[in-house]
Amino acid sequence: MTARTTRLDDGVRSALRTLSATAKKGFGDPVLAELVQIRASQLNHCAFCLDLHLAIARGQGVDERRLDLLDxxxxxxxxxxxxxxxxxxxxxxxTVLTEGFVPDEVYEEAARHFGDTELAHLVALITVINSWNRLMAGRRIPPGSTEW
Known part of the structure; x- marks a missing residue:
């Protein structure tokens, strides 16, 4: 597979990197942040992001069984x-927005486990990985590519 294009505006790349870093830092759970990003990337079939975030998770010591069963x-x-x-x-x-919105019961369950600030950063993290997935999968950037 070859990339359709490797051109990406530096301002876009910089803004998304900043948003990613801010969301992860505010969320405060780096392992769960990687699991979330991997799961969204699975749903979006983004090989580039899967390759990247699986490597990060492994580097953080996430058990292979958890990574194998995440799907x-x-x-x-x-x-x-x-x-x-x-x-x-x-x-x-x-990520999927099947019903056109996030069901109340899903949001309320998340709110039982995360404070307002954590939850806001979690939603931001999910939003930004979806943006990355669409940028990378939409342009067919292959896993491990250094040109994107």
Whole structure:
């Protein structure tokens, strides 16, 4: 696979990197942040972002079993705790927007596990990884590419 284009405005790249870093820092849970970004990237079929965030998660010491089962987190039993499950459900709801909005019960469950500030940063993190996914998958940037 070859990229359709590797051209990306430096201002766009810089703004998204800043937004990503700010959302991750404000969220405050780097491991869960990576799981969220991986899950959104799975849903969006973004090979570039999957490759990148799986490597980051492995570097943080995330257990391979958790990474292997992330795509089936709802069926994975106690592999993911309630807080992680709430974040992953919110990730799916924001990413897919099947009903045209995030269902109240999904948002309320996330709000039970995260304070207002954490939740705001989690939604921002999900939003920005979806933007990255669309930029990379839309241009077909291959995994591991250094030109994008």
């Amino acid at each position: 089936a987190w709802e069926e994975a039993g106690d592999v993911f705790d309630e807080r992680e499950r709430a974040a992953l459900a919110l990730t799916e709801a924001v």
